[in-house]
Amino acid sequence: MGLAPHTDTFLLTILHQSQTTGLQIFKEGSGWVPVHPDPSALVVNIGDLFHIISNARFPCVVHRVTVNRTHQRYSVAYFHGPPVDYVVSPFSTTVLDNKSGVRFRAVTVKEYIAIKARNLGEALSLIST
């Protein structure tokens, strides 16, 4: 495995991948689905912080990268997010629209990174209300 299954931590990821397949997303009901490289396109991924701010309206997709034994692959990712002291919490408008109420407690970006470093895959549920 090139990169184990994960969601991206920050707001948005903008990704360029070379012409070798490897990136896969997990789709409920279908399993692992390849994201085929397109030289004219960038992949834009929603991260955990976007998921929190949107009060879970926008999903952060689980993805992984497999190793290709015959073809070299490279990717360049830009992880866009607020400064580490910024407090992230669901926007009030998204909460008002969502009958299930506030889904996540407020965290600083720094705190969320620390929670995720200790509990990969569990961080969102650990800040669920």
Ligand SMILES: O=C(O)CCC(=O)C(=O)O
């Ligand atoms: O190499 C890729 O296509 C994706 C890399 C990735 O998921 C990441 O850096 O978070």
Ligand SMILES: [Fe+2]
């Ligand atoms: Fe990723």
